[in-house]
Amino acid sequence: MKKTLIALTCLAMAGPAMADDTIKIGLGVPMTGDYAPYAEWQGARCMAKMINDKGGVDGKMIEVLTQDSGADTQTAISLAQKFLDEGVVMLGTIPFSDTMIPVAQVANSYGVSIFQPQSTQVEMHAGIVDNFFTGVSPDPFTATAAANHALSLGVKNVVLMTSDEGGSWSARTPLWFGEVIEAGGGKILSKMNFSFGTSDWSPQIAEMKALGEQIDGIYISSIMPDIAVLVRQLKSAGIDAYVIGSDGFDDPSLDAIGSEDASILDKVFFGTLAPSHAESAVVKFMADCKAMGIDVPGLFPATGADTVMAVAWAVEQSGSTDPSTIADTIRNADSIPVLTVDSISFKETRTFAQRTIPVIGYKNGKRVLISNEIPKNTPTDWN
Amino acid sequence: MEFVAQQIMNALSFGAEYALLALGLAIVFSIMGLVNFAHGEIIAVGGYTMVAMAALSLNNPLIVVGAAILAAAIGAVTLERVAFRPVRYADPTTGLLTAFGVSIVLQNLFLLLVSPRPIAVTSLYFLEWPIPFVGLRISSLQLFETITTIIVIVVMMLFLKRTVLGLAMRAAALDFEMVRLTGIKANRVFAAAFLISGLLAGIACVFIMARRGSVDPHLGFDPVLMAFVACVVGGFGSLPGAVIGGFLLGAIEVAMLVLLPQSLGGMTEAFVFGSIALLLIWRPDGILTPPREKGDKQ
Numbered sequence A: 001m002k003k004t005l006i007a008l009t010c011l012a013m014a015g016p017a018m019a020d021d022t023i024k025i026g027l028g029v030p031m032t033g034d035y036a037p038y039a040e041w042q043g044a045r046c047m048a049k050m051i052n053d054k055g056g057v058d059g060k061m062i063e064v065l066t067q068d069s070g071a072d073t074q075t076a077i078s079l080a081q082k083f084l085d086e087g088v089v090m091l092g093t094i095p096f097s098d099t100m101i102p103v104a105q106v107a108n109s110y111g112v113s114i115f116q117p118q119s120t121q122v123e124m125h126a127g128i129v130d131n132f133f134t135g136v137s138p139d140p141f142t143a144t145a146a147a148n149h150a151l152s153l154g155v156k157n158v159v160l161m162t163s164d165e166g167g168s169w170s171a172r173t174p175l176w177f178g179e180v181i182e183a184g185g186g187k188i189l190s191k192m193n194f195s196f197g198t199s200d201w202s203p204q205i206a207e208m209k210a211l212g213e214q215i216d217g218i219y220i221s222s223i224m225p226d227i228a229v230l231v232r233q234l235k236s237a238g239i240d241a242y243v244i245g246s247d248g249f250d251d252p253s254l255d256a257i258g259s260e261d262a263s264i265l266d267k268v269f270f271g272t273l274a275p276s277h278a279e280s281a282v283v284k285f286m287a288d289c290k291a292m293g294i295d296v297p298g299l300f301p302a303t304g305a306d307t308v309m310a311v312a313w314a315v316e317q318s319g320s321t322d323p324s325t326i327a328d329t330i331r332n333a334d335s336i337p338v339l340t341v342d343s344i345s346f347k348e349t350r351t352f353a354q355r356t357i358p359v360i361g362y363k364n365g366k367r368v369l370i371s372n373e374i375p376k377n378t379p380t381d382w383n
Numbered sequence B: 001m002e003f004v005a006q007q008i009m010n011a012l013s014f015g016a017e018y019a020l021l022a023l024g025l026a027i028v029f030s031i032m033g034l035v036n037f038a039h040g041e042i043i044a045v046g047g048y049t050m051v052a053m054a055a056l057s058l059n060n061p062l063i064v065v066g067a068a069i070l071a072a073a074i075g076a077v078t079l080e081r082v083a084f085r086p087v088r089y090a091d092p093t094t095g096l097l098t099a100f101g102v103s104i105v106l107q108n109l110f111l112l113l114v115s116p117r118p119i120a121v122t123s124l125y126f127l128e129w130p131i132p133f134v135g136l137r138i139s140s141l142q143l144f145e146t147i148t149t150i151i152v153i154v155v156m157m158l159f160l161k162r163t164v165l166g167l168a169m170r171a172a173a174l175d176f177e178m179v180r181l182t183g184i185k186a187n188r189v190f191a192a193a194f195l196i197s198g199l200l201a202g203i204a205c206v207f208i209m210a211r212r213g214s215v216d217p218h219l220g221f222d223p224v225l226m227a228f229v230a231c232v233v234g235g236f237g238s239l240p241g242a243v244i245g246g247f248l249l250g251a252i253e254v255a256m257l258v259l260l261p262q263s264l265g266g267m268t269e270a271f272v273f274g275s276i277a278l279l280l281i282w283r284p285d286g287i288l289t290p291p292r293e294k295g296d297k298q
Helices: A002-021 A040-053 A073-085 A097-108 A122-126 A139-152 A173-183 A202-211 A226-236 A252-258 A281-291 A304-318 A323-331 B002-032 B039-055 B061-087 B092-113 B140-162 B164-174 B176-181 B186-212 B221-234 B239-259 B262-282
Strands: A022-029 A061-068 A090-092 A113-116 A132-134 A157-162 A187-193 A217-220 A242-245 A268-271 A357-363 A366-373 B130-133 B136-139
Touching: A022 A040, A022 A073, A022 A304, A040 A061, A040 A090, A040 A281, A040 A304, A061 A073, A061 A304, A073 A090, A073 A097, A090 A304, A090 A323, A097 A113, A097 A122, A113 A304, A113 A323, A122 A132, A132 A323, A139 A173, A139 A217, A139 A242, A139 A268, A139 A357, A139 A366, A157 A173, A157 A202, A173 A187, A173 A217, A187 A202, A187 B262, A202 A226, A202 B002, A202 B239, A217 A226, A226 A242, A226 A252, A226 B186, A304 A323, B002 B039, B002 B136, B002 B140, B002 B164, B002 B186, B002 B221, B002 B239, B039 B061, B039 B092, B039 B186, B039 B221, B061 B092, B061 B186, B130 B140, B136 B140, B140 B164, B140 B186, B140 B239, B164 B176, B164 B186, B176 B186, B221 B239, B221 B262, B239 B262
Parallel strands: A022 A061, A022 A090, A090 A113, A113 A132, A157 A187, A157 A217, A217 A242, A242 A268
Antiparallel strands: A268 A357, A357 A366, B130 B136
């Protein structure tokens, strides 16, 4: 009995010491199922390895704990609880508010926050919880950046494609785009509905043709491969309008439709999370990871690196591995260096990253960075 | 008028795709009583075969199309042998769960072994170009798909009515035990049903891939759910019913897309399935109930 007590005491004493030597980040994130393409764990693991190979943060190694949540909120909550019990200083989870909010509520009693590097939905910022960070700016910013570029191209008459299936991302983002276009002197010709998984846009295209007016731009916040089908069918139907969108366009399979005829992408551009053209930090990071034997296939997986960099920076700045101190350091910083853009800041925004919004277009079938600024005329009505 | 004609063409095209998929489900169900939800993954097998062909620089369209259809057919027959044969005489619920299990396993194999993201396949883009027709601008792909579906229906009718195996399959749909008593091997009939189902999945895959231009692990799942609905509407187990159900579903879907005001846009699927619910209240067993359901057997 005495020996057992001594052993337990030793273990209890060793526990915090071991925790102090390791900075644990818990990612209960989709590795399978519908949301698997988000794959932030891949970029996070690669960045952790890069930092650890250079000696870690003040001698402390970063450990990224990953486990598959699928697309299931309850699984994500269970995983969050498990990681919290293992002493993580930051959590990652499914990038949608219906999961992020309950996970944040569980983490709150531990003083732990969530860092989600991909979530752009405005719902998270309604004030229900505050122990979280979204590493990107919400959708009104990407919509505005795209609208500003559209206006600079002389786009006036637009058609907005909306869907309730992706929450505000697919339902409201087109409307914010339209708001900026109208403020810039443009006109919304029509709003049309769509569903995710659409592989034939012919009914909507027939409606566009029936409008009988010149369409300058069509805005849609949707996913691949639906967007590629839309771009091809519009061209085939003879509608010569810009196809404008959000981060859902940011997938290598969109670039592939220009492999036979690069001109098909000439009138496509989108506001997105981070520059992902050939010379960007993201593309270089993906190549470096590949050389290390870690596959990071695209911008979305690469954003996981931002989580690790933000936590590492906060530990280094504060000299502490206490989760609350790390969160406070991140929230009050003027500038935090991350991978996907030069820096981010939560000082004024509190829960989402203030950062530049790149607009990506195509030239000869290759991605080009058109602009990369923080839009000043972003709509403020997010409800 | 042009607008209406264009939307009718769209409805025919939507319906043709659903009909092709529904036939694949119906032929297996009519004989085995199995709703094969893994049919969608057979379509994805065809899609990933196209990716493999591109990786091997085999971009000849005939080779790509042929390989995809062949792979889907082999995939379907393999599933019958490996997954469904062992549960052939089990409770129908076991078969249904097996189908879901196979579907989930295959989806996650694609996801883990290939990629969770869409992979572009551009080798079938040439199938789509605009065809001017009396003031309309018809998509060649829509035309091909509708014509192919009609040809497939005719060929299937001839096969089922004019060949011994076809007759055996029709008989098996009514009374399988009697077919076995006449000396026809059960394995052959089941394998033939899955082979035809796989061929239909392969043909559907060609059109889906030509339109989408990429494959992902969930390529076939949603279309097969719609095909399942088409089968229910048409009368499950009835091959003509599957075709009618497919075309009807396509027509309802296009009509709702076009007719519903923007403010009700989020309710499109609700209205589609609401219409189907009304239809099923009128015909609870579907439009063309198979003879077996009318008491031919018992």
